[in-house]
Structures are given as C-alpha cells and as structure tokens.
Amino acid sequence: MIRTLSSASSLDEISVSYDVPVVDPTSVPKVLYGHRTSLDSLCDPEWSQESRVLVLYTGGTIGMVRNDRGKLAPIPRELETNIRRYPHMHDDSYATKRFGCNGNTPLVLPDCKEKRRVAYWVYEYEPLLDSSNMTMDDWIRIAKDIRGVYEMFDGFVVLHGTDTLAYTASALSFMLENLGKPVVITGSQIPIFETRSDGRDNFIGSVIMAGSYNIPEVTVFFNNKLYRGNRTTKVSTGRLQAFDSPNMPPLAIAGISIQGEVVVLVLRDATKRGVILVNTTQCMHGAVDTIYETGEALVSAGVIAGLDMTPEAALTKLSYVLAKSDWDYDTKKRMMMRNLRGEMTVVGQEDEGENQELDVVSAISRALQLSSSDDVERIRDLLVPTLFFTAVSNCDIKRLEEIFSNGAEVNLLDVSGWSALHMAACDGIAEVVTWLLQHGASVHVRDKQGQTPLKIAVENDHHKVVELLVQTGAHLTESPLRLGEVLVSAAAADNVERLKSYHIAGADLSCADPCGRTALHAACTVGSEECVRFLLEAGVPTTTRDRTDLTPAMCAQVNNHDHLARLIDEQEE
C-alpha cells in the first residue's frame, strides 16, 4: 500500500507561484490546446473507465538516441512513435477497440491489475532539452502547462533529464500551490530505445503512479522507488539508482552531521541588510544541527537552519519564498523555517502533546491484556480507520483531531471506494468538509462509480459544501451532453435546488441534451416558474432551438404556460 502525507491543505484553488500570472488559455501550447478542444471526449462519463495521464516530455537521456559518433541527443517525435510499438507500454488492440483509430487516439497501458486502465498522452516540448541546459523559465513553463490542463487529467508525468531533475522536482513542489493530483517526475540513465534500459520501467512505473494512485504532490519515480520530490537528490551519474531521499523514511538513517567553515561576521552583516541565508548540509544523511558551536554561531548571526532539506529544495524554496511579494521580510524568514510541502523534518512544538493514545485503543489493549507495543500498534491500525469514518459521520471534530494525530490516513477509502470527504459531502456538513480539506483530503478521489465528492454534494443539494469543494479545485467531470441531460431532468422535475447546485459547481446551464433541449426548454414545458426565473437570472440564452426547432418560449405556449413565455419576452427586451 502506498501511504502519503498530503502536503496540500489549503482551501484555495490550485495556482502557480513564482510570479506567474493566471494562465491565459491562448498561451497554452498548441498541442495542449488541441487537448482542450477535445475536452468533450475527455470528459465523457464513459471515461471514468480509464484514468487520464498527461506525459510532459521535456527531454533528457530517456528519449535520446546515439548519433554516428556515439553521442546522445534527443530526436523530436521519436519517443511516442516508439512507445506505440512496445506492447508493454501500449495496448494497441484495447486502444483501437475503445477509442477507434483517429489522430487523437491515446496510448493505453496494458492491464496492470490496478483499479482502472491508464490512458495517456505524450506532449513533447520543443526544443527537447538536456536538463543541464534548463533554467527557471523551464520550471515555470512546466508548472504553467500543468495548470493550463489541470482539470482534464487525473495525473501528470514529467519526463526530464536526470542532471537537474531534483531541482525541477523541488521547484514544482513549491510552485504548484494546493496541488490535488499527482505530478510524477522521471527520467533514465540509459535511453528507452536501447536493449538494456532503466527508462522503460521508470516510464511505466511513473504513469501507473500518476494514473492509479492518489498521491497529490510532486514526486520522483526512479529505479522502482517513489520519492517526495523535494527530498530527492541525484547521487550517481552512472548507477541506475541515480536518486535517493536520504532524510525521508524509509531510507532515513541517523548519521554524523556536518560542520561548515564560515566567517560569521560577514554573514551577520548580510542578514542585517535583509538577506535571507539558509544553512543546509551537502551530506546525504542527517540535518544541520545547532549543537555545534559553529552551527550555533550561524543561528546567532541570523542564518536559518535548513535542517534536513536537500540543497535542491533549499534553493528552490528560497526562490519561491523570495518571489512572494505579499510577504514581508519576517514572514519570508518564518516560511523558510516552516515545513511547507514536507520538504524538511521539523520536530518540536508542532508535535508536542500529540500522539496521546486513543482511549478506545487503550481500553481494548488493557482488556486483552496486551503488553507489547507491537500488539497495541496492530490494534490501533485496525481501529483507527473505523473510528475515523465514525467521527466523520458523527461530525465530531474534536474526535477527528484526536484520531488524526494517531495516524489516521485522511484519504483512506472504504470498500465502495468512498473517502471520508465523499461521506461528509453526502451528509452536507460544511464544518467537517472544511476540516477534511484543511487536513489534506483530496477533492479528486473517485469512488467505484467514478463519482467525486463534488458530484455527491451536488446530487444532495448541499450548496455550501459544493462551494467549499469548488474553492479547493474540485470540478465536474461530465461531458456537456451528459450535463445537458441532468439539467433537463432537474428542470423537468421542478427542482430548482438541483439547478442551483450545478450552477455553484460551475456547470454551464445552457448545455443541451442529445435532443437539443436545455433546462429552460424543460422548465417551460412543465410550467416551473421558479426554475424559469432562476435560469433567466443566471443569464441562460433564451433563443436556443431544440431538434424540433422549438425555442423555450414556444414550449411554454404549446403547453399553455403563456405567463412563462411573457417572462422570457420581458427578459429579451
């Protein structure tokens, strides 16, 4: 089982930092824009059968080919063409049967016994880069590209050269604020086309991670291991185990610390001038420590202890923090000391007082006369999920806090694939939903029917909850045609509350069903004045004609609801 400590816990919508403006759709690269225009097919409800992954191919050895002189260089459009030929990377017969044979047929991974098949698209950068030639602008481009098509995919894979991969991973972890979907970065030491290559396993593993697991953060997948992105560092230019995450379990091993040679007085001047200095270790294992005189002297000179952050994470975190123009100097310093995305281990006040044993665990352990801590641990693992779901349905926030501090996984699923957020969204308790979102619950988790918490909240007309979920980046996944159908049936049932739910969830209320009928046609047909008034206030078009060439006003007249036809006329005037 894959466990993750979610790092996204804000109620804001996903955004990209480093001073990047809100993404302008016209700036989305052509191929991505192409996907945008085929949004309909991507959002088709049938699609819940597969998860969707976008592979952003930026360059690196993984897609390079040896030239006549034996030198490696990337060749445009070579990667996807080759992948289509590898049966273990693309199931052509499944893809053709499901999606037909057109220019936009996705690649599909063969059945890996995961929940759903994973369909994926490769978006190739131009030019393809050796990562040692990448700059901060390239990090920004990747972040913007992900933001631009964020709602259309369940996860993202970034194919990247290994030389600066850890820097990009750290940078993206800070830049992609409130990330709710997996972003997996990978590459290889040997090109994917060569007989012996780590590239194929890294590629397939990353696509599976991005498509089948709910790990909403920036990670690095390499040599069969998934690392937190901002914890990784490149450790070898030649070995297939090119990356490591020395200070993050399960690889963290206590070791000796490093002492730096510094001239403290030079440093004190700098911090007085408002320069932010961070002390990090180059060592693989361990953290900078103030038990040494030199370390203590650095702290007294105003240098921030970077604890066990990798130099890659420290550099990119600094760039991120410095670019935050709305933070003053003290806030920036405080943020550098705080664990923002799981990039460093902060022990101390945050942990104090937590981890008190749950009363019920203690009681059962006593009743069973358990003496070993392993046995108590097992009882806790068994009980915590049940207690957690019970606290959610009882809306018991105090209990939720207590269970959470005892290790409850906030995105845990029950047998029907429901998370605690699905449950709270169904009950419509905004307080619990807010608590879950603040503690890292993902709004993108789907149950076995492919339903998100947002869909559940909409279907139960919990408007406040719908609003909270949308603010956190949730979005509807139905195609416009399917939306047309549900809106028409809501209006036909005189259900204005449902129309409001869809409206708050961001649905376009003018969507038509397969007969060309809109919610306004249906409301006029059945004579629902409340629905007609609501739709007109929402500004839906009034002149749309259905397949039988009727406008909503004509439907009202045919069914003897002349007053509704008049309402529409007044609106048109």
Ligand SMILES: NC(=O)C[C@H](N)C(=O)O
């Ligand atoms: N293995 C690699 O990908 C190294 C290559 N020079 C790069 O970083 O792009």
